[in-house]
Amino acid sequence: KLLRVLEDNIVERLGGQKGIEVDIRIISATNINFNESIEKGSFREDLFYRLNVFPINIPPLRERKSDIPLLLPLSEYTGDNAAMIAAAGYLHANEPSAADLEAHGTLSL
Numbered sequence: 001k002l003l004r005v006l007e008d009n010i011v012e013r014l015g016g017q018k019g020i021e022v023d024i025r026i027i028s029a030t031n032i033n034f035n036e037s038i039e040k041g042s043f044r045e046d047l048f049y050r051l052n053v054f055p056i057n058i059p060p061l062r063e064r065k066s067d068i069p070l071l072l073p074l075s076e077y078t079g080d081n082a083a084m085i086a087a088a089g090y091l092h093a094n095e096p097s098a099a100d101l102e103a104h105g106t107l108s109l
Contacts, residue, residue, distance in 0.1 A: 006050045026051060
């Protein structure tokens, strides 16, 4: 149904009788390899080409550790400042928690 909305710009309410014209843009993010997913048949190729209009490839944070201090102020808005600091391995992060995160594959210091 998402593909139909993207193609026709019309949605129909659940139980509704007529379509509603919409003008939408979709921003999405994933770590899925779409080429593999399309080959396996787990993702539709036509939907991929509708969504992949303007791809932006951003390397993972573990490959751009210098960005972490820039992101710490944003954690104030999420209310998860302690978790962000601990995950980043900065400021008040104790060594065991950072080592646990690294062992789990969440963090590579």
